[in-house]
Amino acid sequence: MSSRSIHERLVALEKQMQAAAEAMDFERATALRNEIARIRGEAPVQEGDPDTVTVSQPPPGAMGLGTQVPVRQPPKGWVKPKKPDLMTKNVKPRGGR
Numbered sequence: 001m002s003s004r005s006i007h008e009r010l011v012a013l014e015k016q017m018q019a020a021a022e023a024m025d026f027e028r029a030t031a032l033r034n035e036i037a038r039i040r041g042e043a044p045v046q047e048g049d050p051d052t053v054t055v056s057q058p059p060p061g062a063m064g065l066g067t068q069v070p071v072r073q074p075p076k077g078w079v080k081p082k083k084p085d086l087m088t089k090n091v092k093p094r095g096g097r
Helices: 003-022 026-040
Strands: none
């Protein structure tokens, strides 16, 4: 699709979304909003869904304690590897003892 046809499609979808919202058909308006976000390449907004947390890099200067940046969670089933025993691992034997 050309950029002009995409723009025309977005304008038409936005008008339909406005009409659906004015007619109190919020489910249709939500579906149209998600379609607009999909065409624009944005992630659709999902309110109240705790499984969809968007994690990104914090803006400069917003790192540290007290920020509202979510912490990345490891995938399910991932187990933290054991720490090596520093007294016995990676130690080369000395001479001919």
